[in-house]
Amino acid sequence: xxxxxxxxxxxxxxxxxxxTFRCDPISExxxxxxxxxxxxxxxEFLTYFQNEAQLEKSRLLSDxxxxxxxxxxxxxLEIQRTxxxxxxxxxxxxxxxxxxxxxxxxxxxxxxxxxx
Amino acid sequence: xxxxxxxxxxxxxxxxxxxxxxxxxxxxASNYFPWYKQELGKGPQLIIDIRSNVGEKKDQRIxxxxxxxxxxxxxxxxxxxPEDSAVYFxxxxxxxxxxxxxGTRLHILP
Numbered sequence: 001x002x003x004x005x006x007x008x009x010x011x012x013x014x015x016x017x018x019x020t021f022r023c024d025p026i027s028e029x030x031x032x033x034x035x036x037x038x039x040x041x042x043x044e045f046l047t048y049f050q051n052e053a054q055l056e057k058s059r060l061l062s063d064x065x066x067x068x069x070x071x072x073x074x075x076x077l078e079i080q081r082t083x084x085x086x087x088x089x090x091x092x093x094x095x096x097x098x099x100x101x102x103x104x105x106x107x108x109x110x111x112x113x114x115x116x
Numbered sequence: 117x118x119x120x121x122x123x124x125x126x127x128x129x130x131x132x133x134x135x136x137x138x139x140x141x142x143x144x145a146s147n148y149f150p151w152y153k154q155e156l157g158k159g160p161q162l163i164i165d166i167r168s169n170v171g172e173k174k175d176q177r178i179x180x181x182x183x184x185x186x187x188x189x190x191x192x193x194x195x196x197x198p199e200d201s202a203v204y205f206x207x208x209x210x211x212x213x214x215x216x217x218x219g220t221r222l223h224i225l226p
Contacts, residue, residue, distance in 0.1 A: 004159070033213070042122075042205050042216035043160065055212065091159055104150070105214055107159030 002026070004108035006092050012114045013082055020078045021111040025094030032075050033105065034067055035091040036060065043091055049075060082115045089113075118143040118210035122217030130225050135193045137220045139206035142187065146208040149182060149189050152216070154203045160216075163204075164191070196224050 005024045013019050025032050030051055035043035046065070047057045051072040061067075064082075069075040079086055089112050093105040119142040129135045141149070147168035152160035166173045166180045166189065173180050179192040193200055201224045206217045 031212075035216075040125075040219070042120075042207075042218045045213050045215065048213065050212075093159070104162045104165075105160075107161065109157065109159050 004092055004094055004106050006090075006108040006111045008111060009109065010112045010114075012116065014116050015084060016081055018078065018080045019082055019113060020076055021090050021092075021113075023075045023077070023092030023108060025074070025092070026106055027073075029094035029096055029106070030072070031095045032069055033093045033095070034075070034077050035093065037089040037091055037110070038087075046077075046090075079113070082113075084115050087113055087115045118146060118208055118215045120206060120208050120215050120217040122206050122220060124220060125218065126221045126223070128223040128225055129196055131196055131198060133196055135191075135196055135200070135222055137191045137204055137206065137222075139189050139191075139217050140187055141189070141208040143208065143210055144187070146210060148209040149180070150207050150214065151178075151180060151191050152205045152207065154205065154219070156202075160205060193222075196222075198224050198226070200224050 007022045033048040034046040037043045045058050046061050047067050049069040052069050064080045067077045089110040091110045093107045095105050122139045150165035151163050153163045154160040164175050164178050166182050177194045182189045203219045203221050205219045207214045
């Protein structure tokens with residue numbers, strides 16, 4: 001049973017560098033979500049895809065952030081010119097199209113970013 | 117937009133006692149209310165959910181209640197066990213998204 005996988009699990013970078021995270025959802029899950037979680041807080045919605053279409057982006061997602069899901073399977077989240085405030089856990093989740101808003105989100109274990 | 121408030125932020129209970137976590141939501145259009153459990157180093161995992169056409173739902177030691185009029189919903193864990201120690205998040209749907217509360221860290225004391 002392969003769940004949602006995220007890579008890398010941990011990333012330490014210097015301020016100003018670019019970083020990219022990858023998420024592989026559960027196969028046949030049409031919806032893919034990115035959330036950000038900081039210490040002591042709940043996951044905050046960033047963006048989501050239905051197949052390859054990016055349907056919504058949060059105001060939290062500045063122009064330094066870009067997400068893609070080119071073939072409707074895996075997704076990447078890139079952060080350009082990282083800032084210390086970008087330090088957080090970036091969580092990916094997937095769900096099935098048939099239950100878009102009233103079904104379970106399956107989360108990966110997250111990619112932890114530390115910006116020095 | 118939807119705002120989900122959760123309290124308490126930290127809760128300590130003796131093993132075997134019950135734990136209650138309460139949440140409120142702001143968007144009257146919300147109709148789905150899941151609860152997630154997050155263990156250290158892992159992503160959140162769904163433990164129970166409730167839809168707006170139901171007032172209460174139970175699954176073994178876990179129960180959720182929903183008061184749509186007051187926009188309150190609660191998680192009840194009975195006969196708590198050490199493995200219940202974790203962070204619990206309530207959530208509500210808004211359009212095609214799930215909006216989370218800030219979480220409750222539950223400690224089960226021996």
